[in-house]
Amino acid sequence: xxxxxxxxxxxxxxxxxxxxxxxxxxxxxxxxxxxxxxxxxxxxxxxxxxxxxxxxxxxxxxxxxxxxxxxxxxxxxxxxxxxxxxxxxxxxxxxxxxxxxxxxxxxxxxxxxxxxxxxxxxxxxxxxxxxxxxxxxxxxxxxxxxxxxxxxxxxxxxxxxxxxxxxxxxxxxxxxxxxxxxxxxxxxxxxxxxxxxxxxxxxxxxxxxxxxxxxxxxxxxxxxxxxxxxxxxxxxxxxxxxxxxxxxxxxxxxxxxxxxxxxxxxxxxxxxxxxxxxxxxxxxxxxxxxxxxxxxxxxxxxxxxxxxxxxxxxxxxxxxxxxxxxxxxxxxxxxxxxxxxxxxxxxxxxxxxxxxxxxxxxxxxxxxxxxxxxxxxxxxxxxxxxxxxxxxxxxxxxxxxxxxxxxxxxxxxxxxxxxx
Amino acid sequence: xxxxxxxxxxxxxxxxxxxxxxxxxxxxxxxxxxxxxxxxxxxxxxxxxxxxxxxxxxxxxxxxxxxxxxxxxxxxxxxxxxxxxxxxxxxxxxxxxxxxxxxxxxxxxxxxxxxxxxxxxxxxxxxxxxxxxxxxxxxxxxxxxxxxxxxxxxxxxxxxxxxxxxxxxxxxxxxxxxxxxxxxxxxxxxxxxxxxxxxxxxxxxxxxxxxxxxxxxxxxxxxxxxxxxxxxxxxxxxxxxxxxxxxxxxxxxxxxxxxxxxxxxxxxxxxxxxxxxxxxxxxxxxxxxxxxxxxxxxxxxxxxxxxxxxxxxxxxxxxxxxxxxxxxxxxxxxxxxxxxxxxxxxxxxxxxxxxxxxxxxxxxxxxxxxxxxxxxxxxxxxxxxxxxxxxxxxxxxxxxxxxxxxxxxxxxxxxxxxxx
Numbered sequence: 126x127x128x129x130x131x132x133x134x135x136x137x138x139x140x141x142x143x144x145x146x147x148x149x150x151x152x153x154x155x156x157x158x159x160x161x162x163x164x165x166x167x168x169x170x171x172x173x174x175x176x177x178x179x180x181x182x183x184x185x186x187x188x189x190x191x192x193x194x195x196x197x198x199x200x201x202x203x204x205x206x207x208x209x210x211x212x213x214x215x216x217x218x219x220x221x222x223x224x225x226x227x228x229x230x231x232x233x234x235x236x237x238x239x240x241x242x243x244x245x246x247x248x249x250x251x252x253x254x255x256x257x258x259x260x261x262x263x264x265x266x267x268x269x270x271x272x273x274x275x276x277x278x279x280x281x282x283x284x285x286x287x288x289x290x291x292x293x294x295x296x297x298x299x300x301x302x303x304x305x306x307x308x309x310x311x312x313x314x315x316x317x318x319x320x321x322x323x324x325x326x327x328x329x330x331x332x333x334x335x336x337x338x339x340x341x342x343x344x345x346x347x348x349x350x351x352x353x354x355x356x357x358x359x360x361x362x363x364x365x366x367x368x369x370x371x372x373x374x375x376x377x378x379x380x381x382x383x384x385x386x387x388x389x390x391x392x393x394x395x396x397x398x399x400x401x402x403x404x405x406x407x408x409x410x411x412x413x414x415x416x417x418x419x420x421x422x423x424x425x426x427x428x429x430x431x432x433x434x435x436x437x438x439x440x441x442x443x444x445x446x447x448x449x450x451x452x453x454x455x456x457x458x459x460x461x462x463x464x465x466x467x468x469x470x471x472x473x474x475x476x477x478x479x480x481x482x483x484x485x486x487x488x489x490x491x492x493x494x495x496x497x498x499x500x501x502x503x504x505x506x507x508x509x510x511x512x513x514x515x516x517x518x519x520x521x522x523x524x525x526x527x528x529x530x531x532x533x534x535x536x537x538x539x540x541x542x543x544x545x
Numbered sequence: 546x547x548x549x550x551x552x553x554x555x556x557x558x559x560x561x562x563x564x565x566x567x568x569x570x571x572x573x574x575x576x577x578x579x580x581x582x583x584x585x586x587x588x589x590x591x592x593x594x595x596x597x598x599x600x601x602x603x604x605x606x607x608x609x610x611x612x613x614x615x616x617x618x619x620x621x622x623x624x625x626x627x628x629x630x631x632x633x634x635x636x637x638x639x640x641x642x643x644x645x646x647x648x649x650x651x652x653x654x655x656x657x658x659x660x661x662x663x664x665x666x667x668x669x670x671x672x673x674x675x676x677x678x679x680x681x682x683x684x685x686x687x688x689x690x691x692x693x694x695x696x697x698x699x700x701x702x703x704x705x706x707x708x709x710x711x712x713x714x715x716x717x718x719x720x721x722x723x724x725x726x727x728x729x730x731x732x733x734x735x736x737x738x739x740x741x742x743x744x745x746x747x748x749x750x751x752x753x754x755x756x757x758x759x760x761x762x763x764x765x766x767x768x769x770x771x772x773x774x775x776x777x778x779x780x781x782x783x784x785x786x787x788x789x790x791x792x793x794x795x796x797x798x799x800x801x802x803x804x805x806x807x808x809x810x811x812x813x814x815x816x817x818x819x820x821x822x823x824x825x826x827x828x829x830x831x832x833x834x835x836x837x838x839x840x841x842x843x844x845x846x847x848x849x850x851x852x853x854x855x856x857x858x859x860x861x862x863x864x865x866x867x868x869x870x871x872x873x874x875x876x877x878x879x880x881x882x883x884x885x886x887x888x889x890x891x892x893x894x895x896x897x898x899x900x901x902x903x904x905x906x907x908x909x910x911x912x913x914x915x916x917x918x919x920x921x922x923x924x925x926x927x928x929x930x931x932x933x934x935x936x937x938x939x940x941x942x943x944x945x946x947x948x949x950x951x952x953x954x955x956x957x958x959x960x961x962x963x964x965x
Binding site: 151415417420 | 572576687815828833837840848
């Protein structure tokens, strides 16, 4: 029998305990051993957790318990769980965590500290989808060319609504909050930070890159509006908040931002709160993994898969590499990222304006690929929407600053990156 | 260093050798050891295989070689590789096979014989997609409610063409043959047999069911025509050749047949030669796995993933279960399968005919859900297309026999099952 202790018995923790009990038969048949939750730790003992396990409010009750083989960390936060996970590893206990923030900041220290002790984290990224397993074990023959993922259900729900129903950003945010898909302060989701944590975890498995959220380009969906959505539709794109990791000659791009992708791609077809990760390997080509990215039971499914792997003795190297890669991969500086861009700006409706703008862009070696001009009724300004040929992030940012300074351009210039 | 021997150096075998050499750096970093192909076995030594390894035409040169740790079986056929895999296991060598037919018939004997020796087969099902790993390791917390998969690229290519381009069956078959997607004798693919082998492998992982192709319902796509395709479009369906495993109260349904599925489902969006498997777990909900189902490099990617897992000591129980499941699952007899059906028939264009047909169906407790009548110009017969509410396979088969006997019905009645 394997005994588990759960640090943090919230929605996911309760699901872990309840599934281990409800599906005990099949889990034992697969693992070869009974797996039992011995106890859980919560901050507030007075709240009912809907579980039938012993609860304490002292994490050391689990960490010091010699009967407990596996510590499941589901507390949230970063430094507090980091301290506790380190203590558990030092006691020789295997650890399973769903904590993406902990891993976004401390995965390499934890790998070092864990050594041969299993530290598993399938649930940290894309909930119930076994994407960690796919990258860690399933695609090991490949140099990974790119990872593109819808790794945040909240924003995908919101963008799907904006696209399918023509709703505006504020409306869909309110609705997402009402349905419990978005927090009262939605910044972590809509700002792309949640997705960035997951992207960093996948980037370690694919490229062995030790970056933190502050090191990479992160943009949220707050500025997307119906003009952009309509443009995307007209030109055969969907707008998705993607986490992107991509190997280019000079290094590895890591970035999270709203992205226009071809409506024909499989990722474009992923609607609502669902997650999906597309991985291109140099030998296998594109594979895609789709499923629920959040929710108690889906996330618990991944936590328990890790527990079963530990019981089977099936854990593999924590971050996918057993040895460093000779001539390993480097994070490409943000400004060197090269892609296509969509720009939206408001300009004077008079002759010569377009020439001024293309001239300015030309100074930065940026050329226009497609253009759409939207006239307002009875107004002296028009909306100018266009996409560019490939250029660097540095160039487009500099060009946008310069365009803004033109007398014929009003207000902010909106930009969405395009992946072809 | 781990040394490999390859039985059968055809397209996939050559890819395995070439990728192990081309991607040696990343594979060694992930596995923690160099992996080298020591030798290969082919029937005909005179043909150039495009590989840089020692070749012999005697399988025992690999099986008896004490330096070889892992035997990769890529020969094709059933009884010959079965004999050789048994010999390799008896010598204590780990085995990796991509041979679906071998597993469709002998997986339980091989599991028994292998005992603690790794026998891996990721490449046997859906090529480069790590679906075996997902079911074996990623979804272990779940009772699997259903598996529905596009597991044959040839037929998906053909059906996609028929649907998108309005081409007819014979045309697309010829084109698939020209492109090398279909064999000169296409029966194995278009008849559903290839998909059935893969389905049986997945059914073992999900349900522990020891069935063989002869035990289950297998139907091919040979009778699909443009009338069916047009009907499907009008009623919001796509037609896909699916392998389906489904847990119902009385047992597990296993079946391969053309299926009408909702155009909104993720599987419906999988076009061309790509494969995809949708798995519904009772806790995780739907997850889907998408990618190339065939091709030398994609299949080799899965073979090498297995090799790396063996080198890491990461293999898990061969068929997913370490112990039998108390009150395990039973294969549901074909005639007890319950689903919705689409029927196409040619009938007299006169009053009373519809009444005769609905009356006959009523005798078998089958009621019609939707109906479409297609009149031919200047003809006395019409095409009658309709879908039924749920009924058993036994009832629909019996009803079809009886309908055929009616004077107002001409020729064969075509039937396609519907999954909602």
